[in-house]
Structure formats: structure tokens, C-alpha cells
Amino acid sequence: MEKYENLGLVGEGSYGMVMKCRNKDTGRIVAIKKFLESDDDKMVKKIAMREIKLLKQLRHENLVNLLEVCKKKKRWYLVFEFVDHTILDDLELFPNGLDYQVVQKYLFQIINGIGFCHSHNIIHRDIKPENILVSQSGVVKLCDFGFARTLAAPGEVYTDYVATRWYRAPELLVGDVKYGKAVDVWAIGCLVTEMFMGEPLFPGDSDIDQLYHIMMCLGNLIPRHQELFNKNPVFAGVRLPEIKEREPLERRYPKLSEVVIDLAKKCLHIDPDKRPFCAELLHHDFFQMDGFAERFSQELQLKVQKDARNVSLSKKSQNRKKEKEKDDSLVEERKTLVVQDTNADPKIKDYKLFKIKGSKIDGEKAEKGNRASNASCLHDSRTSHNKIVPSTSLKDCSNVSVDHTRNPSVAIPPLTHNLSAVAPSINSGMGTETIPIQGYRVDEKTKKCSIPFVKPNRHSPSGIYNINVTTLVSGPPLSDDSGADLPQMEHQH
Numbered sequence: 001m002e003k004y005e006n007l008g009l010v011g012e013g014s015y016g017m018v019m020k021c022r023n024k025d026t027g028r029i030v031a032i033k034k035f036l037e038s039d040d041d042k043m044v045k046k047i048a049m050r051e052i053k054l055l056k057q058l059r060h061e062n063l064v065n066l067l068e069v070c071k072k073k074k075r076w077y078l079v080f081e082f083v084d085h086t087i088l089d090d091l092e093l094f095p096n097g098l099d100y101q102v103v104q105k106y107l108f109q110i111i112n113g114i115g116f117c118h119s120h121n122i123i124h125r126d127i128k129p130e131n132i133l134v135s136q137s138g139v140v141k142l143c144d145f146g147f148a149r150t151l152a153a154p155g156e157v158y159t160d161y162v163a164t165r166w167y168r169a170p171e172l173l174v175g176d177v178k179y180g181k182a183v184d185v186w187a188i189g190c191l192v193t194e195m196f197m198g199e200p201l202f203p204g205d206s207d208i209d210q211l212y213h214i215m216m217c218l219g220n221l222i223p224r225h226q227e228l229f230n231k232n233p234v235f236a237g238v239r240l241p242e243i244k245e246r247e248p249l250e251r252r253y254p255k256l257s258e259v260v261i262d263l264a265k266k267c268l269h270i271d272p273d274k275r276p277f278c279a280e281l282l283h284h285d286f287f288q289m290d291g292f293a294e295r296f297s298q299e300l301q302l303k304v305q306k307d308a309r310n311v312s313l314s315k316k317s318q319n320r321k322k323e324k325e326k327d328d329s330l331v332e333e334r335k336t337l338v339v340q341d342t343n344a345d346p347k348i349k350d351y352k353l354f355k356i357k358g359s360k361i362d363g364e365k366a367e368k369g370n371r372a373s374n375a376s377c378l379h380d381s382r383t384s385h386n387k388i389v390p391s392t393s394l395k396d397c398s399n400v401s402v403d404h405t406r407n408p409s410v411a412i413p414p415l416t417h418n419l420s421a422v423a424p425s426i427n428s429g430m431g432t433e434t435i436p437i438q439g440y441r442v443d444e445k446t447k448k449c450s451i452p453f454v455k456p457n458r459h460s461p462s463g464i465y466n467i468n469v470t471t472l473v474s475g476p477p478l479s480d481d482s483g484a485d486l487p488q489m490e491h492q493h
Contacts, residue, residue, distance in 0.1 A: 001032075001070055001072055001077055003023060003024050003025055004021040004022065004023060004024065004030070004032065004079075005021060005022045005023075005024055006019055006020075006021050007019070007020040007021055007022055007029075008020050010031060010084065015035060015036060015043075015044050015047055015048075015146065016033060016034050016035040016036050016044070017033075017034050018031055018032070018033050018034070019031070019032050019034060020082060020084070021079075029082045030067060030079050030080060030081065030082050031079075031080045031081070031082045031083070031084075032077055032078065032079050032080070033077070033078040033080065034075060034076075034077055035047075035048045035075055035076045035077075035078075036075070037073075037074045037075055047146040047147070048076040048078075048146075049076075050145070050146065050148065050149060051078065051145045051146045051148070052066075052069055052076070052078065054122055054145050054148050054149075054150075055078075055145055056069075057120060057122075058116070058117065058120065058122070058145075060113060060116045061139065061141075061300070061304050062109045062110070062112050062113030062116065062139070062140055062141055062142060063113050063116065063117075063141060063142050063143075064080050064081060064083070064133060064141045064142065064143040065080065065081045065141075066078060066079070066080055067079045067080060067081060080143070081141075083133040083134070083135050083141055083143075085133065085134045085135070085136075086129060086130050086131075086132060086133055086134065087106060087129040087130075087132045087134060087140075087191075087195065088129035088130040088132075089134075090102075090134070091129055091194070091195070091198055094198065095198045096197075096198045097195065097196045097197045097198040098195050098196070098198075100196075102195075103192075103195045103196055104286070104287070104292060104296075105138065105140075105296060106132075106134070106140055106195065107188070107191070107192065107195070107286075107287075108282070108287055108292075108293065108296060109139070109140035109300070110127075110132060110140055110142070110188065110191065111188060111278050111281050111282055112278075112282065113140065113141070113142045114127065114142070114184050114185075114188065114278055115277070115278030115279055115281075115282070117142075117148070117184075118181045118184070118277070118278055121150055121151045122148055122149070122150055122151070123148065123149065123151060123180065123181055123183060123184055124142065124145065124147075124148045124184050125147045125148055125149065125183060125184070126144060126146075126147045126148070126164060126167075127142070127167060127184055127187035127188065127191070128164050128166070128167050128187065128191075129191070129194070131143055131144045135303075135307050136307070136310070137303040137304075137306045137307050137310075138303055139300070139303050139304055139307055151180060151181070165204055165207065165210050166190065166200050166201075166202055166203055166204065166210070167186070167187040167190045167191075168183075168186075168210065169182065169183045169186035169187075169272065170186075170211065170214055170221055170225055170270060171183070171225060171272050173207050173210055173211055173214075174211075174221070174225045174228040174229040174232060175228055175229075175232045175234065176224075176225065176228055179272065180272070181277070181278075182272035182273070182275045183272070185267050185275045185276065185277075185278070185281070186267060186268060186272075186275065188267050188281070189201075189263075189264050189265075189266075189267025189268035190202065190268070192260065192263055192264040192267065193249065193253060193256070193260075193264050196253075196256060196260060197253060197256075201213075201217075202214055202217070207234070207235075208235065208238055208241075211229075211240065211241070212241045214270075215240070215241060215243050216243055216246060216247055217246065217247055217248060217249060217252065217268075218246075218248075218268060218269075218270045219243070219246060219270060220240075220243070220270075221240070221270060222270060222271050226240065249261050249264055249265060249268075259284075259285050259286050259289070260286060262284075262285075262286075263281070263284050263286045266281070266284070267281070
């Protein structure tokens, strides 16, 4: 990790922190997620190993790119491409919602990225605005796969699910351990209205309050989920709310078009088995009208190529800057020795330039030493039959001149190298500069989000909560990857 220079803190959470860093060799700006001492904390180790394993499998234009994995002093370091803008930042800049075309492009890429994960039997489980990065060219990249996992095999159940309540599907709220890809589709539905209107769709401040918001809009839970709720000890003594009058999406958001409402309602179907797959969503009229999907697919490829060129140009620019700084430092320490042969044609002066890469003090010490040894000529008699002592001027950067004719004991100082470069290390401190971050949207019901990518000094619209339910379905515990050996990571630059 010594090859990275720490530029400042991007965000921190209960499992670690994210830093903005520069690769000293290439000049590339990266984001490094530094986990806590994972060997001492089983949960941190579990999350780190899970994210490493899944991101090594997943390479897609709409997923954040994992560049390198390192471990030092019991801590895991994940090196990602650096993207400092999120959809949450857009929502803070435009509190009344984003433009139609912007939402259309964002949703197309979000669904495309999630669909790629689902095609590899991986569910993200924590889709929300702050986990969706947006590059300078407008390319969306899903990040924070700490809670992602492979789909369970038949008969297996999921454990210790932790996610953001506002985007949590009803099957998760009641404690169903047999959930699947539909939980990500539900989160997409929550994002649809939030990006258009600028406000969270279901901002519950507790699990029961979250269920109330959902039922007020979408109606009663399916019988299976009602039964799980009634038998769940977490909700002991609590009854499901009775909804006398619903407020469907079209009534709540009358300004939204029918096609937008239809897309949201399909994603937010109360029955997870009836929610569409991502591939079906991409064929929805919202994306197919006016040939948007085909047209934007070509545009997206150009955006991806532009981002790649920007990274390449940034590397070259940083390398040129680094070389210039190196040359400037050498010029300041340079001494020049000009040797002129007086026996040559006086009209033709042959100069030989020597760059002495040493300090002035080193040169003076060498001169004194050579005076003591009475070295009085520049040409060795063994290699030259003409024993000529040329008229020589010895000049240094201090403008002090010594005439070799008057003082023949002065010899050429030895060529020495005394260069050193000192660069800050990512492992020493955590840097002194902190990147300024704007505040999150603040709400009385807002709870602080504590995930590795959360930005500092912000109140997140999404708290992290443990459901901690006692399940009614028995089954063997799901094996985890926390004990798996980390495969060799191929470094990319």
C-alpha cells in the first residue's frame, strides 16, 4: 500500500472507511476501502471476504471496478476506481426531483447492472441512492457489495440480513428468510418515484411504521407474510395496521405519467413472485418509447469509452507532471563543469558538459581532498602521448570560479548521487486533508447510515437496522465465505 498517497477521507462507517488516494507510479486517482481489523472481528471479515469474492466475479460497465486487493496488519484494503458523485448528491442538488431524461438514463443503467448481478445468481440487497455512483460522463456504477450474496440453494435460508429500511421489501420486514432477486426489484421501484419527486417513497421510522406506509399505498400483505408477521416474536403484541382508505401511487403523485406509475407499480408488487425480472423491466414502455433503449445503448458505449480515455489521459498528465517536478529538483542541485581544449582551433570551442548530481558541499569536500593529493592534470599519460594541461574553468551554481591554470591542483569533483524522494504513505496517519462533503438531507425521522461508503458528517436518509427476527422455517445454516482463502488478485492499472 506504500505506492498510494492518501489525499483525504471520503466516508466512514461501522466497518471501515473510504479514502481518496493517488497511485504514485501512475498518477491514477482511486478509492481505497480500508476495513477494520478483520481478523479480530468476524463480522468485518465476513463482509470483506464476501465483497472481495463477489466483485472478483463481476465485471460490468455498470458495476464499480475493483482494481486491487491488499492485506496489511490484519486489515483488508480494496482499491476501486474513483467516482465521487452519487444519485443522492443529485437529489440534494435538485430536491424537487430530476429531469425525465436523466431518470430514464439512470434507471436503464441501474436495472442493467442489477440484471447482470442476477444473471450470476447474486443479489445486491442494499440498493439505495448513496450506493449508486455516477461518473463524469454519466455512467452509473453500483457499489458497496458488502451485503450482497449468492442466492441460496433449495432448502437453505438467509441469515443476519442488514439493509436500509426505506428500500426494504415487505418479505424482509416480516422476517421471511426465503427471499430472492425480487428484493432488489422492490428497491428499484422505490427509486423510480424518489428520483422523479425528490422524496423517499416509504420513509418509515420503524419496521412496523414501514409496513404501515407500504400497506397505505399498496394494500394488505399476502397471506404468507401476514402469518409470518403474526408468529414473529419481534412483533409480539402488535397487530398489523388496519387500512381504511388507501392512497395509491397515482393519487399520491398525480403529476407522474401513466407509464412511470405503471413501471413503479410493477416493481412494487406486494407479492414478490409477481414482480418482473430485470430483463422484463428493460422492455417496459418507459424504455422502449421513441426508441430510447436502442439509442441510449449506443450512447452508453461512447460514455464508457470516454471515461476510459479520461483515465488514460489523467495517467499521462500525472506522469508528465511527475517528470517535470523531478527535472526541476535536479536542476536546482546541478553543477556544470565546462572543459575547453585550448590547443584546438580557437574558432571552434569544444565543450564537454558534465552534470554533477551532488550537493555543493559534496563538491567542495571533493575539491579539498583532491588538492591534498596534488592531482594536477585531466589526461592520464598512460592513455595519451601528448601531456597537455588545458586551460580549465571549474564553475558551480554559486557562480564561484576557479582558474585551473593558476591553481593546477584543482581536480574534477567526483560524480555522486544523493537524491531522495519522500512521499506520504497511506499507512501513516490517514492524511491531513479531509474532502469537504455537503450534508445529507436531514429529517426528524432520519437515522444515520453506517456503511463503508457513507460520507462523513452527513445524516443519511437511510439508517442501517438489524431485523433480528426469529424465523419459522428451519434449515441448516448457510455456509459463508468468511473462512475461504482469498484467490490471487490480478492487479490492474
